[in-house]
Amino acid sequence: MNATRIINAPSLANCSFMDMGQQVEELVQGGAHWFHVDIMDGHYVPNLCFPVRIVGELKQKYPAIDIDVHLMVTDPMSYLPLLKQNKADWVSFHVDSTNFTRRTLVSIRELGMKAGVVINPSQSISVIEPFIRFLDYVVLMTVEPGYAGQKFMVDSLPRVTELDRLRKKHDVNFLISIDGGVDYPNAIECARRGAEVYVTGIYTVFQQEDGITAACRRFEKTLSDVLKTQIGDSTIAQS
Ligand code: DX5
Ligand code: ZN
Numbered sequence: 001m002n003a004t005r006i007i008n009a010p011s012l013a014n015c016s017f018m019d020m021g022q023q024v025e026e027l028v029q030g031g032a033h034w035f036h037v038d039i040m041d042g043h044y045v046p047n048l049c050f051p052v053r054i055v056g057e058l059k060q061k062y063p064a065i066d067i068d069v070h071l072m073v074t075d076p077m078s079y080l081p082l083l084k085q086n087k088a089d090w091v092s093f094h095v096d097s098t099n100f101t102r103r104t105l106v107s108i109r110e111l112g113m114k115a116g117v118v119i120n121p122s123q124s125i126s127v128i129e130p131f132i133r134f135l136d137y138v139v140l141m142t143v144e145p146g147y148a149g150q151k152f153m154v155d156s157l158p159r160v161t162e163l164d165r166l167r168k169k170h171d172v173n174f175l176i177s178i179d180g181g182v183d184y185p186n187a188i189e190c191a192r193r194g195a196e197v198y199v200t201g202i203y204t205v206f207q208q209e210d211g212i213t214a215a216c217r218r219f220e221k222t223l224s225d226v227l228k229t230q231i232g233d234s235t236i237a238q239s
Contacts, residue, residue, distance in 0.1 A: 006223040007197040008216060009034035009068050009177065013049050013148040014206040023212055024058070027205070030216025034066040034090070036179070036199045038148075041073040044097055045146030052079065056086035066090060068197075070118065070179065072145050073097065077104050084111040092116035092139045092177075095127050105134040116174070120145060121153055125162040135174040137197065138163055143180030149202050152181030157189050164194035187219075188226050198223070 010032050015023045027035070035058055038049040055067050066089040071079055076093035077100070083091055091108045095117045098104050108115035114136035117128060121141055128138060140159060143150035156178075163176050177197035178190050187198055198204075200219060208215035 003176075003191050003194050003196045003227060005196055006191065006220060006227065007033045007175070007177075008200055008205070008220050009036040009197050010200045010205050010216070011036040011038065011148060011179075012054075013038045014201045023206075024062075026212035027216055028062055028065065030205070030213040031220055032065065032205075032216055034068045034197070035062075036068045036070060038070050039073065039079070040146065041075075043074045044094065045072045047146045052082045052086050055083065055088050059087040068092070068177075068199075070139060070199075071097070072118075077107060080104075080107055080111055084113065088113055090114040090116065090137065092118050092137065094118045094120065094145070095123060096120070102131045102134055105131055109134070109136075116177070118145070118179070119159075121156065125159050125166065128163075128166065129170075132166065132170050132172055132174075135172070137175040137177055139177040139179050139197075139199075140195075141180055142178055142182070142186070145180075150181050152183060152186045152203075154186065157186070157193065160190050160193040160195050167194075184219075184222065187223060191223050191226050192230065 010027050012035055040047050040049045042048050058067055068090040069088045071093040074097055076097055091113050095101055105115040116135055116137035116139055118139040142152050142156040175197055176195040178195050179199040182198050182200055183203035204219045205215045
């Protein structure tokens with residue numbers, strides 16, 4: 001089923017470090033709902049990205065924007081107190097990064113943050129079933145994790161549908177987030193299949209001719225229009 005709302009979550013890994021403050025401000029002016037912050041430890045993925053401190057600085061300047069932390073680390077549990085201290089709103093970690101997925105999800109929630117897991121392209125969607133009731137969101141990787149700017153894997157699309165089916169089967173309402181290479185054709189297809197959160201990068205909001213602010217607005221409007229049309233269509237179909 002189509003999503004009922006669209007959340008634009010620009011991935012700050014796509015910012016130029018030299019111009020980061022300015023670009024973040026432009027994202028805010030463009031109506032970004034969340035900031036997606038990649039945290040890597042150089043072990044779970046062979047790369048590094050942001051320190052946790054950036055979460056606190058963003059939150060201090062933009063308290064109304066939700067900070068969505070994507071942990072690509074081998075010991076997610078050890079990051080939780082610092083994330084809480086820095087006022088992270090949403091925290092996701094990879095299902096294969098800990099033997100204690102359920103305990104980690106519960107700990108995130110106990111700290112007052114929203115909890116999610118991240119599923120890699122090589123992992124089955126059904127992996128979430130044993131702990132599905134502890135999920136506020138699921139991040140579906142549509143590239144291999146570790147680097148910004150890769151191409152969307154088109155065979156991820158049926159996996160969005162599968163996630164949506166699992167939500168219905170278990171009568172739960174976690175959000176579906178799409179992370180990696182999001183572009184217009186694939187984002188529209190994901191919206192039709194039920195995804196709500198879009199981790200946007202260089203194909204949608206960064207490096208666009210009309211600039212970050214206009215590109216952000218354009219992305220939200222385009223996807224929201226898709227939903228409106230679909231909701232209209234389904235109303236007509238039912239009547
Ligand atoms: C990849 C990261 C993504 C990435 C998304 O490991 O998880 O968040 O920064 O940005 P794009 O879509 O540009 O790859
Ligand atoms: Zn990410």
